[in-house]
Amino acid sequence: MNVDVIRADQLASLPHGFLGRRGGVSTGVCAGLNVGFGSGDDRDSIRENRARAVAAIAPGARLATLHQIHSPNVIAVTDPSSDESRPQADGMATDRPGLALGILTADCTPVLFADAKAGIIGAAHAGWKGALGGVTDATIAQMERLGADRTEIVAAVGPCIARKSYEVDEGFFRRFAENDPANERFLTSGRDGHYQFDLEGYVVWRLAAAGIRAVEALGLDTYSDADRFFSYRRATHCGEPDYGRQISMIALP
Template identity: 65%
Template sequence: MIELLRAPGLEGVPHGFAGRWGGVSGGVHAGLNVGLGSEDEREAVLRNRDLAVNALLPGATLVTARQVHSPDVVTVRDAIDEADRPAADAMVTDRAGLALGILTADCVPVLFADMAAGVVGAAHAGWKGAIAGVTDATVAAMEALGARADRIACAIGPCIGRASYEVDDAFAARFAQADAANERFFTPGRPGHQQFDIAAYVAARLAAAGIGRIAMLDEDTYSQPDRFFSYRRACHRGESDYGRQISMIALPA
């Protein structure tokens, strides 16, 4: 059975953060691997994508981007063929029946909705996209469609947790140089290293953009191998590849 985690604040909006439960993939990709960039069998990945969107909103059309760790946002007005996926890390739409899907395997998935305006969005926030402002750009793109930041509800889905996300001091310094207040998202680790709370950083960026309702699911992808794929865990285990999970949101048709 596919697990779709729901978030408070997005009630009434078709949305869900899928993990690896369900699906038809095997091996290191076992479960609901939706990553076209993985080494999994393509037919299995496409089947998993169909299963995921049908669990979210039967009859909806899944739209995904070719994620490149950027702050770039695409406004989606029609279905997009898989071969034509735009290079971007966030999508927004005001069209019913389009399920916006973000793929992650430790990075932060963020879902957005202003139901009064009939506008939704989805963003992939790895550390590069997060510090470059991908969530700010998503809010701006939604506002261009008639949304208001103070009406937007956001949910931060499963991602790597602070306890699992070790970075070196040079990495932490990059964030401190951008804003000294960012030091609060890092705690000391072993010598020369710190633990980064990327979900809290993304939440703070959302709050600074004027978002008043932010839900955090607080699910660590790294430490739950039975439920979630994790790039970092796969690397630490020396596995040959890793799967990706999907987070989706849509306006009902």
């Protein structure tokens, strides 16, 4: 099976892609294109999957990934990362050709950014905590420090857990509402004492509020499509002992 590459129209001028689980060599509960060293998967399989991912999106590029910690921390990247020395952050930006920025997810939102005119790209891992903390805003700011123009930046929001699949409790609701009463629009009532959270919609709103004029949301639900995507929440609900991670990537040619 070939690697399944999902592309965004807004980023068509640059090598990029949102990948799922199709086209990899891992087996068991992480079967497919698992790229996450945080899983218990075979390390050689993960390395092969990462090589396949890069070859499918930006052949010959050097891959930079992060030790993601659900933070608003964003760094400028000049070199690829080794398996053992990934910096702790949840967003990155670069102006270096041949460097592929890779974000890992398994329900959280991957966001890819580009100012193609300036030759600056960015990538962010936006789970609810990072999104609320401003990881997308920080990624835009880091791109600007490298020379990007906010009015020229475009963004694509990749596969993540959808509102219909993302149940949260009253404490979660209060946390978002207290941060900004307008956030209530992204939470709809569900079963007693629970709500359905629109993570993708919230991330899109944060991008628009930050002044990004062109934002493309792919509208793909990681939870409900088990054949195509890994999902932490689905694995938890199914009682599985582990889960895979998919990668989203962007590079400068």
